[in-house]
Amino acid sequence: MKKTNLKTNNYRGRFAPSPTGELHFGSLLAAMASYTDAKKNNGLWLLRIDDIDQARVIDQSDLHILNTLEQCGFEWDESVTYQSQCLKHYQLALEQLEHSGLSYACSCSRKQIQAIIEKNHLPPSIYPGTCRNQSIIADNSATRIQVADTPIGFNDLIQGDCSSILSEDSGDFIILRRDKTFSYQLSVVVDDFRSQITHVVRGADLLNSTARQIYLQQQLAYPSPQYAHIPLAVSSDNLKLSKLSQAKKIRCDLKTLTLAADFLGQRPINHHDLESKADFWQYLLNVWDINRVPKMEKQMVLV
Numbered sequence: 001m002k003k004t005n006l007k008t009n010n011y012r013g014r015f016a017p018s019p020t021g022e023l024h025f026g027s028l029l030a031a032m033a034s035y036t037d038a039k040k041n042n043g044l045w046l047l048r049i050d051d052i053d054q055a056r057v058i059d060q061s062d063l064h065i066l067n068t069l070e071q072c073g074f075e076w077d078e079s080v081t082y083q084s085q086c087l088k089h090y091q092l093a094l095e096q097l098e099h100s101g102l103s104y105a106c107s108c109s110r111k112q113i114q115a116i117i118e119k120n121h122l123p124p125s126i127y128p129g130t131c132r133n134q135s136i137i138a139d140n141s142a143t144r145i146q147v148a149d150t151p152i153g154f155n156d157l158i159q160g161d162c163s164s165i166l167s168e169d170s171g172d173f174i175i176l177r178r179d180k181t182f183s184y185q186l187s188v189v190v191d192d193f194r195s196q197i198t199h200v201v202r203g204a205d206l207l208n209s210t211a212r213q214i215y216l217q218q219q220l221a222y223p224s225p226q227y228a229h230i231p232l233a234v235s236s237d238n239l240k241l242s243k244l245s246q247a248k249k250i251r252c253d254l255k256t257l258t259l260a261a262d263f264l265g266q267r268p269i270n271h272h273d274l275e276s277k278a279d280f281w282q283y284l285l286n287v288w289d290i291n292r293v294p295k296m297e298k299q300m301v302l303v
C-alpha cells in the first residue's frame with residue numbers, strides 16, 4: 001500500500017526486488033530490514049522494481065511481489081519506480097563516463113576471456129584488460145569502465161569495515177552489455193542517486209558489488225549512501241535462497257514474519273502472542289536494533 005508519511009527526516013531507504021519470480025524468504029528479509037530500519041529512523045521507504053534485465057523478467061511477477069508485500073503489511077512511500085522507465089537517465093550517466101575517458105569498448109566474449117585467463121595463469125573472474133588500449137568499434141561490443149588499484153573502503157552497518165581493490169577483485173567491469181542493456185551496477189547507482197537514497201539495506205550477496213557501485217558514484221560525482229548488508233538465508237542443503245534456486249513463495253502469516261525477525265537477530269517473540277500483523281510491526285519497530293543483525297557466516301535457516 002502506498003502511504004504518505006508526513007513525519008520524516010532525511011533518511012531515504014529502499015527495497016529493489018527484481019521481478020524474476022515470487023517474493024521468497026530471502027527477499028522478505030531484505031524488505032523487512034530495509035523497511036524497519038527506515039521507519040525506526042522516521043525515514044521514507046521506497047520501492048523500485050529492478051527490471052533492467054528484461055530477459056529475466058517474469059511477466060506479472062512485479063504485481064505478485066507488490067501484492068505479497070502489501071499482504072505482509074509493508075507500506076511504501078512515493079510511487080513505485082521501474083528501471084525500464086529510466087533508460088534515458090542511464091544513457092546520460094553512460095555518456096558522462098564516456099566523456100571522462102574512463103570507459104572503453106570491449107569485444108571479448110566470455111570464452112575468449114576465459115581462454116586468456118587460463119593461458120596466462122591469471123586470477124579467475126577478473127577481466128584481464130585485453131581491450132583497454134585498443135580502439136574497438138563500439139557496435140557489437142560491450143562498454144567497460146577502467147578501475148584503479150587503490151582500495152575502496154566503506155563501513156557497512158552490519159558487516160563492519162570493508163575494502164576492495166577493484167583491479168584485483170573484478171578488473172574493468174561492464175557498464176553497458178554487448179546487447180546494449182545497461183548493467184546492474186550502472187543502473188542501480190543512477191537509481192539510488194536519482195531517488196536520493198541515503199541508506200541501502202540489502203542482501204549480503206551484493207556486498208561484493210558495493211565497491212564497484214561506490215567507484216561509479218565517485219566517477220559520476222554522486223554521494224555514496226550508507227550500506228548495510230544482511231545475512232543471506234540459505235536452505236538446508238546450503239543453497240542461497242533466490243528465485244533462481246526455485247525458492248518458495250512466502251506465506252504472509254505471523255509465523256513467517258516472526259521467523260524473519262528472528263533470523264534478523266531481533267529480540268524473539270512467539271507468534272502466538274501476537275494478534276495481528278499490525279501488532280507484529282509495532283513489536284518489530286519497538287525492538288529493532290540493526291546492531292543485533294548477525295553477519296552472514298553465522299546464519300543458516302531451514303525453510
Ligand code: GLU
Nearest residue numbers: 016017018050188202206
Ligand atoms: N534487484 C536486486 C536483487 O533483487 C537488488 C538490488 C539492490 O538492492 O541493490 O537482487
